[in-house]
Amino acid sequence: MPVVVVTLLTDFGTRDAYVAAMKGVILGICPEARLVDVTHEVPPQNVRAAAFLLAQAAPYFPRGTIHLAVVDPGVGSARRAVAVLTERAVFVGPDNGLFSLCLRNAPAWRAVEIANPRLRAAQVSSTFHGRDLFAPAAAHLARGVPFSELGPPVQDLVEIALQAPEVRGGVASGQVLHVDVFGNLVTDLAPEHLPTSAHLEVEGHHIGALVRTYADVSEGALCALVGSSGLVEISVRNGSAAERLGVGVGASVRAKPRA
Amino acid sequence: MPVVVVTLLTDFGTRDAYVAAMKGVILGICPEARLVDVTHEVPPQNVRAAAFLLAQAAPYFPRGTIHLAVVDPGVGSARRAVAVLTERAVFVGPDNGLFSLCLRNAPAWRAVEIANPRLRAAQVSSTFHGRDLFAPAAAHLARGVPFSELGPPVQDLVEIALQAPEVRGGVASGQVLHVDVFGNLVTDLAPEHLPTSAHLEVEGHHIGALVRTYADVSEGALCALVGSSGLVEISVRNGSAAERLGVGVGASVRAKPRA
Amino acid sequence: MPVVVVTLLTDFGTRDAYVAAMKGVILGICPEARLVDVTHEVPPQNVRAAAFLLAQAAPYFPRGTIHLAVVDPGVGSARRAVAVLTERAVFVGPDNGLFSLCLRNAPAWRAVEIANPRLRAAQVSSTFHGRDLFAPAAAHLARGVPFSELGPPVQDLVEIALQAPEVRGGVASGQVLHVDVFGNLVTDLAPEHLPTSAHLEVEGHHIGALVRTYADVSEGALCALVGSSGLVEISVRNGSAAERLGVGVGASVRAKPRA
Numbered sequence: 001m002p003v004v005v006v007t008l009l010t011d012f013g014t015r016d017a018y019v020a021a022m023k024g025v026i027l028g029i030c031p032e033a034r035l036v037d038v039t040h041e042v043p044p045q046n047v048r049a050a051a052f053l054l055a056q057a058a059p060y061f062p063r064g065t066i067h068l069a070v071v072d073p074g075v076g077s078a079r080r081a082v083a084v085l086t087e088r089a090v091f092v093g094p095d096n097g098l099f100s101l102c103l104r105n106a107p108a109w110r111a112v113e114i115a116n117p118r119l120r121a122a123q124v125s126s127t128f129h130g131r132d133l134f135a136p137a138a139a140h141l142a143r144g145v146p147f148s149e150l151g152p153p154v155q156d157l158v159e160i161a162l163q164a165p166e167v168r169g170g171v172a173s174g175q176v177l178h179v180d181v182f183g184n185l186v187t188d189l190a191p192e193h194l195p196t197s198a199h200l201e202v203e204g205h206h207i208g209a210l211v212r213t214y215a216d217v218s219e220g221a222l223c224a225l226v227g228s229s230g231l232v233e234i235s236v237r238n239g240s241a242a243e244r245l246g247v248g249v250g251a252s253v254r255a256k257p258r259a
Numbered sequence: 260m261p262v263v264v265v266t267l268l269t270d271f272g273t274r275d276a277y278v279a280a281m282k283g284v285i286l287g288i289c290p291e292a293r294l295v296d297v298t299h300e301v302p303p304q305n306v307r308a309a310a311f312l313l314a315q316a317a318p319y320f321p322r323g324t325i326h327l328a329v330v331d332p333g334v335g336s337a338r339r340a341v342a343v344l345t346e347r348a349v350f351v352g353p354d355n356g357l358f359s360l361c362l363r364n365a366p367a368w369r370a371v372e373i374a375n376p377r378l379r380a381a382q383v384s385s386t387f388h389g390r391d392l393f394a395p396a397a398a399h400l401a402r403g404v405p406f407s408e409l410g411p412p413v414q415d416l417v418e419i420a421l422q423a424p425e426v427r428g429g430v431a432s433g434q435v436l437h438v439d440v441f442g443n444l445v446t447d448l449a450p451e452h453l454p455t456s457a458h459l460e461v462e463g464h465h466i467g468a469l470v471r472t473y474a475d476v477s478e479g480a481l482c483a484l485v486g487s488s489g490l491v492e493i494s495v496r497n498g499s500a501a502e503r504l505g506v507g508v509g510a511s512v513r514a515k516p517r518a
Numbered sequence: 519m520p521v522v523v524v525t526l527l528t529d530f531g532t533r534d535a536y537v538a539a540m541k542g543v544i545l546g547i548c549p550e551a552r553l554v555d556v557t558h559e560v561p562p563q564n565v566r567a568a569a570f571l572l573a574q575a576a577p578y579f580p581r582g583t584i585h586l587a588v589v590d591p592g593v594g595s596a597r598r599a600v601a602v603l604t605e606r607a608v609f610v611g612p613d614n615g616l617f618s619l620c621l622r623n624a625p626a627w628r629a630v631e632i633a634n635p636r637l638r639a640a641q642v643s644s645t646f647h648g649r650d651l652f653a654p655a656a657a658h659l660a661r662g663v664p665f666s667e668l669g670p671p672v673q674d675l676v677e678i679a680l681q682a683p684e685v686r687g688g689v690a691s692g693q694v695l696h697v698d699v700f701g702n703l704v705t706d707l708a709p710e711h712l713p714t715s716a717h718l719e720v721e722g723h724h725i726g727a728l729v730r731t732y733a734d735v736s737e738g739a740l741c742a743l744v745g746s747s748g749l750v751e752i753s754v755r756n757g758s759a760a761e762r763l764g765v766g767v768g769a770s771v772r773a774k775p776r777a
Contacts, residue, residue, distance in 0.1 A: 003549040007538065013440035014273075014532075017316035018487075020266065020297040024319035027293065031262040031321065035295070036541050036553070041533040044441060045497050057535035060542035060649065062549065073497050076472025126472035128487030131319065181531035182562060213594025213644035228536075228646030238563050238591050272699035273532075274559040276575035277746075279525065282554050283578035290521040290580065294554070303700060304756050332756050335731025385731035387746030390578065 029139035055101035070130035097160030115151030183240025288398035314360035356419035374410030442499025547657035573619035615678035633669030701758025
């Protein structure tokens, strides 16, 4: 049997036993599954942040990886439980837009509602579907249960609304999508949005032209570069741009041609 | 050889290299062991919190799992090192009550003192039995060493005193056992303790009747429900009950019949 | 194929998807690799702290373990990417002194520059060599690629300057190397530095003679002992010495003969 990787992403933190309970359930069903944490420190109930982080990690996992993601403000409500199959991976979690960003780059996908009562816990808690519904579904897929056995097809997955960057009169306008642990501001601007010799601004603060890497500026200096996610980032070399500029997720970013 | 899962629960945090050293020791003895963290963020030396968290996770792991738990305020003292075998699992750690809650639901168990010098590090540090004594014991069990080889039987395991909920005159009185990362207050009241149409109170704050799930109340409202651990929890939908009420572990909880 | 352990140590934290991306890359190249986190909470860009933590963990891992460590303030600059082979392990990361402390105790080692373009990502980001350069190198080694295929030999690895403890007139002077999560102060003094019946002082605070373990002093008392790393530590029994004394890394420690 080939190794199957199951990743986990939640907003459960690591202080409680919730993530461990999910892992126990998975290993009970599929002892060979290789478990890898993406992160459990998504800000509580923040589906948008979760979608971003999952899209940062998923492309680097081997083909056939199962991504189990549970950031689920609607647990116990009528929101559907879904699994989504792409050419490269399977995604398992609540139907609330969590997978939007991953699916945006997938050439094709098909989805099912997780509805088969034989592929879940005998008793499903109304507050912890991660353990009783999603972990069993992921584990059954990992041990080879066909995707279509989970339940009926779903066509209309929920998507999170995400304002795309705008280019007008040679000026690209976007926003900060994520602030990482170093205080780097990851924006939604990609190199193809930028005018030639673009100069960057964040909330009116002048940053300057793109550099290639941190080491191109002096210690503690602000800079803009194309980060490891392929998006423009605003950084301070060996420091925190978020702290320096006092800005966070949603801050406006503009790229103008050199004056 | 079947996959054997070894879980780890400590108060060592994840900033230091202590947990990694334990994992290195285990993999040196039993390279096939599947390591799963329960949590390493137990409040320092808090055996009671550790016992609670272990009891939340352990039931979800496959039969034969070895649970290694080290919250050990008495390390280096005369407190015993023990292993406890139940029908479902093995527990390895200091004899200070850590396993009390897990054993409460076990139909039977037997325990040994970890005393066999061939099943531990050549040199045992006086401050880190997790690495030199408990990790080797767990790893030797994982690779198939018979339980009884660890050392002589122990009958009188230390138990943590835990006040049981009280039901008097139709009113159930209990306490908050745990505050989770979302601020949910997990109490020691189970559904069978509650009067019909119970109304819940925490430290005098009126909460109301049990609901089925968060989605039954409006965003930001307080509610009481039977949580994923089978115990009554006080929650705020997509918010923190601990913060809202300003209470923590030990807070009094009462369930009265509807007036 | 024997199990190969790959450990990971970074300053990336666990809130972002950076560590997960590295793990995905490794499992894509070597699905059998056993991944173990040392820590991802090294203070940002603190090579010295990283070197200390790696040296605390590495000796406990099985022979042949690959230690992947990425604390890399010079990413994108001319600093070299290296792999270092010792009798027990392989170390992979930036050439900035990260492995200094591990190599100090190695009887011999040889190093190569990671330069082979076939053993890295097709596109190497200028800011995330952990994912695009170091993780692939570690994974290729884990699946059996010969060490020498990574690139040309390196003789002059960067070392971090570390002032050795000084013994003069029977008095040993050293410093605090690390403060652990419990607030224990791990010093650079080893038992062989100490005068007979040594009395310890930290920044002028009198601590007293070495005890064997925490349990030799009363709850809340300060003490000095030889900790689990074989170095003198200053501790408070079930409390924090760092808090009590208000000192941190770099604080001066002296051991004098009893007056």
